[in-house]
Amino acid sequence: MSVSTSSPEKGIRVVTVDHPPVNALPVKGWYALADAVRSAGEEPGTRCVLLAASGRGFNAGVDVKEIQQDGRTALLGANRGCFAAFSAVYDCEVPVVAAVQGFCLGGGVGLAGNADAVVASEDAVFGLPELDRGALGAATHLARLVPQHLMRTLYFTSRTVTAAELHRHGSVWRVVPRGELLEAALELAREIAAKDGELLRLAKSALNGIDPVDVRRSYRFEQGFTYEADVSGAGDRVRDTFGAGRAGR
Template identity: 35%
Template sequence: MTAPEPTVIIEARDEIVRIVLNRPHARNGVNLAMCLELRQTFERLDSDPGVRAVFLSANGPAFCAGADLKERVGKDEAWVRQRRQASFAAYEAIERCAKPVIAVIDGPVVGAGGEIAMSCDFVVASTATTFRWPEPRWGTVGATQRLQRVIGKRHAKELLYTNRVMTAGEAHRLGLVTRLVERAELGAEEARIASAIATAPALAIELTKQAIELGGETDLDRGIRIEMAAIERNLSDGSWRAGVRRFADPADDEQQKE
C-alpha cells in the first residue's frame, strides 16, 4: 500500500531548513495531518543544534487556502474542537521555535494560512500575495488574537467582519509583511536573509529572539532585566569574543558595515 504524500516537506541545506506546505491539490488547505506534521517538525527543529534558520513556504500557486473545511463534513462538535486545538498547537510550535523562522509567501493567503504566517518571526512576500480572513463568513471564529496584535484591533475587525481581500502592499504598510519583493526575487531574497543570519553566532541570535519574545510580555524595566540575563548567558558562552575580533579587524569592512 502506497504511503500518503507528506503534507509538509523538509528540505535541509547545510544549516538552513526549508519547510514547504505540500497540499497543492487543495491549495495547501490546512487539515489535521498538516497540523500534526507542522507541530512535530517545529518541535524537532527547536532542539536541533545544527539548524540556524527555518524558512516556511508552499508548493503550488497558493500559499494556503485556510482550513480545509471539507474534512469537517459529518464530524461532531468534539472532533471540530480537537481539530482546532491541533491547529493552535501547530501555530504555537512555530512561534516557540528557538530558531529564526521566516515565512516566504507568494499567492493567496487565507484564514489559517495567515495564522501560520503570523506565527513566524517575520514575513517576506511577493507583490502578488493577497490576504483574507473569512472565518465569520463560514460560521466560525478565528484569527482574533494574532491578527489584532500584528495590525491593530480596528484593522483586524474590519478584515474579519467584511472578508475583504488585503493586498500585499497594504499588508506591508500595516506591518504584517516585513519585506515586499517581486515574485521573481523571492528566492534571492530568501538566500540573502539566510546568509545574513548565518554570519551571526547561533547563540546570539537565539538569545535575541528569546529576549524580544519575553520582553514583549512585560514592561521596559523587566524587559531590561530579561536582556541582562541574556547578556550574562552569552558572556558565559564566550562566542562573543569572535564577534569583537571580527569588528576590530580593519580588513573586515563588510562585517563592520553590518
C-alpha cells in the same frame, strides 16, 4: 499531503507544505507541520527556519470539508492542530521567516502572524474569512500584522489585505515578484543565520518574553468561541452554505 524539510544552506532549514489544491490542511496536516517546525528548530545547527509552501497559495486554512464530514471530532482536531502549529512557529527555538505567496487565509494568517519575519510575493493577500466559514479565531495573529481597527474591519467583513499594504504597515519585510520569493526569503534567512547560534536562541526567547500579548492564551480564548458557535448551531449553519467556489478566498 506533504510536509517536507530541506537544508539548502548551512544553518537554514526550509519547511515546505504541499497539499493541493489550496493548502487547506486537514487535522493530521496541522500536526505534521507543527512537528516539522519544532524538529527543525531543535536541530543544534539550525539558526533560522524558513516556512514555505508549494502551489497556488501559502495556506487556505483548515479543511472545511473535513469538518463538514466528521463534525465536532474534526473541529476539535482542527482547533488543537492549529494551536500546535501556530505555537510551534512562535516557540521555535530560532527565528522563523515565512515566505508567503498567493492567498494566506485563516490558518495561514496564524502561521505568518506568529513568524518572526514575513517576505511576500506581489500577489499575496492576507485575511480571515472565518465568519464566512462558520468559525472564529486567529484575530490574535492578524493583530500582529495590522493595526487594531483595520484588524477588526478585515475580520468583520472577511476582506483581505495585500502584501503591499502590509509592507506599508511594516509587518512584511519585502514584497517581490512571485518568481523571486524563495530567493528573497533565503536572503533574509541567510543574513539571520550568519549570527551566533547561541545568541540567536537567547534573542528569540527574549523577544517572546517581552511580547505585550500572550499569543497562546489569546488564541485559546478565541477558540472557545469557535466551539460555542458549533454547539449553538451557528457554525454548521454557515458551513452548510460554504461552496467549492469559495475555497480559495
